[in-house]
Amino acid sequence: MLDISKITKKFDGLTVLDKFNLSVPRNGFTALVGPSGCGKSTFFDVLTGVVPRDSGTISWLGKNLSSLGRKAAYMQQKDLLLPWFSLMNNALLPVKISNQINKASREKAQELFGRLGLDGFENYTPQQVSGGMRQRCALVRTLMFEYELVLLDEPLSALDAITRRSLQSLLVLLQSEFKKTILMITHDVEEALVLADEVLVLTNPPMRIRERFSLRGNKPRQRSDPELIRIREHILDELQSELTDEVY
Amino acid sequence: MKYTRLVSLVIFLIILGIWEAACRSFEVPDFILPVPSEIVMITITKWSVLLPHAGVTALEILLGIGISLLISVPLATIMFARPSVEQALSPFLVASQAVPVFALAPLLVVWLGYGIASKVLMAAIIIFFPITVSLLEGYKNCEYEYTMFFRLMGAGFWKTLRLLYWPWALPYFFAGLKVGVSVATIGAVIGEWVGAQKGLGYLMIQSNARLKVDMVFAAILWLSAMGLCMWAFVGFMERRVIRWK
Numbered sequence A: 001m002l003d004i005s006k007i008t009k010k011f012d013g014l015t016v017l018d019k020f021n022l023s024v025p026r027n028g029f030t031a032l033v034g035p036s037g038c039g040k041s042t043f044f045d046v047l048t049g050v051v052p053r054d055s056g057t058i059s060w061l062g063k064n065l066s067s068l069g070r071k072a073a074y075m076q077q078k079d080l081l082l083p084w085f086s087l088m089n090n091a092l093l094p095v096k097i098s099n100q101i102n103k104a105s106r107e108k109a110q111e112l113f114g115r116l117g118l119d120g121f122e123n124y125t126p127q128q129v130s131g132g133m134r135q136r137c138a139l140v141r142t143l144m145f146e147y148e149l150v151l152l153d154e155p156l157s158a159l160d161a162i163t164r165r166s167l168q169s170l171l172v173l174l175q176s177e178f179k180k181t182i183l184m185i186t187h188d189v190e191e192a193l194v195l196a197d198e199v200l201v202l203t204n205p206p207m208r209i210r211e212r213f214s215l216r217g218n219k220p221r222q223r224s225d226p227e228l229i230r231i232r233e234h235i236l237d238e239l240q241s242e243l244t245d246e247v248y
Numbered sequence B: 001m002k003y004t005r006l007v008s009l010v011i012f013l014i015i016l017g018i019w020e021a022a023c024r025s026f027e028v029p030d031f032i033l034p035v036p037s038e039i040v041m042i043t044i045t046k047w048s049v050l051l052p053h054a055g056v057t058a059l060e061i062l063l064g065i066g067i068s069l070l071i072s073v074p075l076a077t078i079m080f081a082r083p084s085v086e087q088a089l090s091p092f093l094v095a096s097q098a099v100p101v102f103a104l105a106p107l108l109v110v111w112l113g114y115g116i117a118s119k120v121l122m123a124a125i126i127i128f129f130p131i132t133v134s135l136l137e138g139y140k141n142c143e144y145e146y147t148m149f150f151r152l153m154g155a156g157f158w159k160t161l162r163l164l165y166w167p168w169a170l171p172y173f174f175a176g177l178k179v180g181v182s183v184a185t186i187g188a189v190i191g192e193w194v195g196a197q198k199g200l201g202y203l204m205i206q207s208n209a210r211l212k213v214d215m216v217f218a219a220i221l222w223l224s225a226m227g228l229c230m231w232a233f234v235g236f237m238e239r240r241v242i243r244w245k
Helices: A040-048 A087-091 A093-097 A103-115 A131-144 A161-176 A189-195 A226-247 B002-025 B036-045 B047-081 B083-098 B101-112 B116-140 B144-152 B157-194 B200-209 B213-241
Strands: A002-011 A014-024 A029-033 A055-060 A063-065 A072-076 A149-153 A181-185 A198-202 A209-214
Touching: A002 A040, A014 A040, A014 A055, A014 A181, A029 A189, A040 A072, A040 A149, A040 A181, A072 A131, A072 B144, A087 A093, A087 A103, A087 A131, A093 A131, A093 B157, A103 A131, A131 A161, A161 A181, A161 A189, A189 A198, A189 A226, A198 A226, A209 A226, B002 B036, B036 B047, B036 B213, B047 B083, B047 B116, B047 B157, B047 B200, B047 B213, B083 B116, B101 B116, B101 B157, B116 B157, B144 B157, B157 B200, B157 B213, B200 B213
Parallel strands: A029 A181, A029 A198, A072 A149, A149 A181
Antiparallel strands: A002 A014, A002 A055, A055 A063, A198 A209
16 A cells, blocks of 8 residues: 655745645555646655655555655656657666666567557657657556556646547556556546546645545446536536635 | 758859959959969869878868867766866866967967877867867756656666767757867867968968968868868768657
């Protein structure tokens, strides 16, 4: 289980996180949705150690950690593929960096390329393929990390609606087939409801959990499900009210 | 692209035409300003005179480029890796460029003699600055998100340098190298003016003293051609190496 306890972070007197708590069960999928500027990205920066926290603890599988930097795979909105490498070499980057590149890692990458519909594009460079394929390659790279924990920072928000939908089902694979524990930030409430086991609605800074929704059923869930639509509208109203609170 | 090149050629030919016509109409003596057609003739027919001198100048420039690369690349990398080194060295780097090369040339000739060493060093001094500054700027220009991503993957500085910073900075490096090779001739020629036994700069000084202005122009043409060839070669290498642009 990922346990985040009493995380506090202040910037020049502005308290972004104030004793923030969060738990993600092992092999769970938790999505965070909140208004812009509520501190979601800061929270990820604190988790990964990019920004030091003022106080609080982070533990993974019962072990206290200084950060999740070397314990979690990270995927964000920007695919961060290197244009001078082929798609295959981009996917192999984590193993290259950890000096663990070998026949097995190449075979694993090749298999993932097949699974994610990138077969035949191994030697293409990122600029030769579409945005969706680039993001799929970034997903392969994420899976090449041997980490069980995956942090997703709006991974599909830069894509068009159709590509996003097709990639959402691939994100489900992360959990169902690759047994990853996933914590995802998204602006897309529907995406959170379709993919996650638990959706947390966040407040403006200092960021708190305003509401929590536990969801059941096969994923990706049906968007037309009346219950899902009801929850979506409710969350959007909540976020709207957060925005209004900020304005007034 | 082809159209703009054609325009450049037409403008160049018009200038030459005006020059030729003016010299012939006003009967300007050859030792003041020779006509372009005469310069072109000398440039071609006196190739056996020009070639050995051009070879020496080219060697000086190429060695200067080699030395400056050997200095610039590690220097820019160290300055990037250690900002304190950059802060400490920046004033010296700027000062090295603020001093006119004309002022340095006599000193270098005194210290290193009339051979090619002083000219090579002059060329190297001129070239290393644009390469160092461009490469350093290229390293610094690497996007923060990529740097952070590499950090999160556990990459150390040298691995990040090899896989991220260096390829990222390559376009900047080539931009600096292009500037460097374009101005490299200045260093070599100034060195030859101050004291040399061979080289296009030496030939220019000797020809000028004998009022052979057409030969001075021929040497200038050869120098320009050398500069253009080097610039084109760097451009070719750039296209070969940076295929992703």
